[in-house]
Amino acid sequence: MNPIIEFKNVSKSYGELQVLRNLDMHVEAGEKLALIGPSGSGKTTILRILMTLETINSGHVMVEGDYLWHQKVNSELVPASEKHLRKMRENVGMVFQQFNLFPHLTAIANIEQPQILVKGVDKSDATNKAQELLKLVGLEEKQNHYPHQLSGGQQQRVAIARALAMDPKIMLFDEVTSALDPELVEEVLNVLRVLAETSDTTMLTVTHEMNFARDFADRVLFFEKGQIVESGPPEEIFRNPKEERTRNFLKQIIGEIS
Amino acid sequence: MEWNWQVVHDVLPQMLQGLVITIEATFIGALLAYVLGLALAILRMSKSRVISLSIYWTSEFIRRTPLLVQLYFLFYVLPDLGVFLSPLAAGILGLGLHFSTYTSEVFRAGIENVPQGQWEASKSLNYSRYQTMRYVILPQAIPPMIPPLANYLITMFKETPLLSAITVVELFNAANIYSNSHYKYLEPMTLVGVFFLIVSVPSAYFAMWLEKKYQRRSSRMP
Numbered sequence: 329m330n331p332i333i334e335f336k337n338v339s340k341s342y343g344e345l346q347v348l349r350n351l352d353m354h355v356e357a358g359e360k361l362a363l364i365g366p367s368g369s370g371k372t373t374i375l376r377i378l379m380t381l382e383t384i385n386s387g388h389v390m391v392e393g394d395y396l397w398h399q400k401v402n403s404e405l406v407p408a409s410e411k412h413l414r415k416m417r418e419n420v421g422m423v424f425q426q427f428n429l430f431p432h433l434t435a436i437a438n439i440e441q442p443q444i445l446v447k448g449v450d451k452s453d454a455t456n457k458a459q460e461l462l463k464l465v466g467l468e469e470k471q472n473h474y475p476h477q478l479s480g481g482q483q484q485r486v487a488i489a490r491a492l493a494m495d496p497k498i499m500l501f502d503e504v505t506s507a508l509d510p511e512l513v514e515e516v517l518n519v520l521r522v523l524a525e526t527s528d529t530t531m532l533t534v535t536h537e538m539n540f541a542r543d544f545a546d547r548v549l550f551f552e553k554g555q556i557v558e559s560g561p562p563e564e565i566f567r568n569p570k571e572e573r574t575r576n577f578l579k580q581i582i583g584e585i586s
Numbered sequence: 587m588e589w590n591w592q593v594v595h596d597v598l599p600q601m602l603q604g605l606v607i608t609i610e611a612t613f614i615g616a617l618l619a620y621v622l623g624l625a626l627a628i629l630r631m632s633k634s635r636v637i638s639l640s641i642y643w644t645s646e647f648i649r650r651t652p653l654l655v656q657l658y659f660l661f662y663v664l665p666d667l668g669v670f671l672s673p674l675a676a677g678i679l680g681l682g683l684h685f686s687t688y689t690s691e692v693f694r695a696g697i698e699n700v701p702q703g704q705w706e707a708s709k710s711l712n713y714s715r716y717q718t719m720r721y722v723i724l725p726q727a728i729p730p731m732i733p734p735l736a737n738y739l740i741t742m743f744k745e746t747p748l749l750s751a752i753t754v755v756e757l758f759n760a761a762n763i764y765s766n767s768h769y770k771y772l773e774p775m776t777l778v779g780v781f782f783l784i785v786s787v788p789s790a791y792f793a794m795w796l797e798k799k800y801q802r803r804s805s806r807m808p
Contacts, residue, residue: 379706379709379710380709381706381709381710414712414714417709417710417712418712420710421710421711422710424703424706424707424710426701426703428701428703428704428706428707429707430704430707430722430726431726432725432726441721442711442712442713445713445717445721446711446712446713446717490711491710491711494711494712
């Protein structure tokens with residue numbers, strides 16, 4: 329089977345700071361991945377590259393068998409045009425740490441508008457789908473509320489529904505509970521747990537919630553300094569990590585929690 | 587020097603006609619300043635450095651030179667190049683062009699104040715650049731811009747007497763023409779002041795009210 333996502337020898341720096349070093353990574357269709365590791369290890373950058381929010385400096389990224397940041401013109405590989413990027417973006421959806429809902433639109437309009445503008449869906453079909461998704465995230469009562477009238481956890485659930493409405497093949501969750509008050513974290517994670525169970529969408533989540541990572545993921549990737557240190561099923565990574573560095577990281581983060 | 591109501595009676599009809607021209611020039615000029623200003627602001631943010639820099643320097647040039655000189659250029663120099671404009675058209679164009687370089691700063695600041703996350707969310711939902719601007723950025727950027735844009739409208743209103751220099755018979759010039767031919771300055775010039783006050787004082791309070799209203803609204807947004 330062909331991987332749905334492939335990073336081949338990808339490097340990325342911001343000025344002096346190198347965030348990805350010759351990274352190789354592949355993800356099979358339908359896999360649920362948790363990316364863990366210390367801050368600045370490059371996890372979020374991977375998501376941002378896949379969402380085309382960041383470019384790469386070298387290497388290749390493949391999504392659905394096609395180059396993401398490049399395209400073939402007369403059998404020569406050139407940097408991707410905006411048109412190519414827009415086509416590739418159809419595959420991917422993202423949920424952000426800061427929710428980034430549109431503050432001037434109600435919850436339901438946040439979910440309808442992208443369907444109507446980008447996918448050309450009829451208004452009534454967009455409304456139906458939005459209502460269905462709001463129900464899925466437990467917010468059908470709040471459809472006419474504006475983002476500022478919702479709690480952080482509720483806003484994030486609307487943001488999840490908005491991303492799902494576009495039917496992406498790949499969903500990216502970038503530290504989606506990091507900006508939330510502690511008592512609101514679980515309501516969001518529970519939505520993601522249900523999604524991971526019921527959906528065959530490929531999902532990548534960057535998270536510091538290790539219990540959640542264990543429930544959510546088929547495979548956990550431990551990152552450090554822009555490289556994958558260790559990769560495996562959650563039981564393996566969390567119970568008996570092979571690498572010293574993984575052990576140290578887990579010890580530290582569990583120490584912080586308890 | 588005594589106040590003469592007969593002079594008031596004689597000059598008032600011409601001045602009222604002048605007031606209509608003044609208001610016309612202000613509003614059409616402002617409309618032009620808003621549309622051009624938005625266009626300048628968007629072009630200024632262009633990825634192409636050639637476009638962005640040439641817009642920057644053109645705006646600087648227009649902003650740093652007097653409106654009066656620009657009006658002379660439009661009305662007296664352009665005909666040499668084969669472009670003939672009526673006095674009022676040249677006046678409106680001059681006002682609009684000059685103030686568009688100010689309103690463009692308002693638009694630019696308003697657009698830049700929309701959080702980066704809104705652009706990223708739009709991209710993640712695959713909005714085109716136009717859709718991002720039209721449906722996400724401008725609806726958030728425009729409400730806080732309304733008070734400063736209203737203030738520019740009032741400023742433009744006060745600058746309209748400059749149009750008399752290119753023979754537009756607006757409020758001030760209507761009074762001036764009467765004054766020069768009758769050697770009566772007290773009543774016409776006082777009336778000019780009164781008319782400007784009558785319009786600009788309530789407008790200023792209206793602008794302050796707008797400012798309060800939109801401040802409240804924007805502070806409610808997270």
